[in-house]
Amino acid sequence: MALYFWLIDILQWVVSVPLFAIEVFALADAAGRPGALFEANMKRPKTFWIALLAIGALFGLASLPFLQLPPNLFLTVLAVLPAGIYLADVRPALRGRQW
Numbered sequence: 001m002a003l004y005f006w007l008i009d010i011l012q013w014v015v016s017v018p019l020f021a022i023e024v025f026a027l028a029d030a031a032g033r034p035g036a037l038f039e040a041n042m043k044r045p046k047t048f049w050i051a052l053l054a055i056g057a058l059f060g061l062a063s064l065p066f067l068q069l070p071p072n073l074f075l076t077v078l079a080v081l082p083a084g085i086y087l088a089d090v091r092p093a094l095r096g097r098q099w
Contacts, residue, residue, distance in 0.1 A: 020060040026083035027053040
């Protein structure tokens with residue numbers, strides 16, 4: 001049984017830390033872009049993306065193993081969804097145009 005808990009702990013570290021780094025990167029990238037660039041590319045406003053990415057980063061922070069919370073990989077994956085949408089859809093559109 002101890003091996004099971006050790007494997008869950010390792011899996012939590014391997015999954016949650018890189019995903020949290022992606023969440024922080026997406027939040028920093030969105031914060032560094034001009035607000036008018038979002039609307040010029042017909043995307044949601046900058047404040048919407050900052051709020052959504054910040055909430056995702058907070059959930060990602062809560063899922064890190066060193067906080068001694070019970071492991072919840074569902075919360076970890078759910079937290080990275082806004083960052084994935086931003087990086088796959090919004091960021092390429094914003095990079096295509098220079099303001």
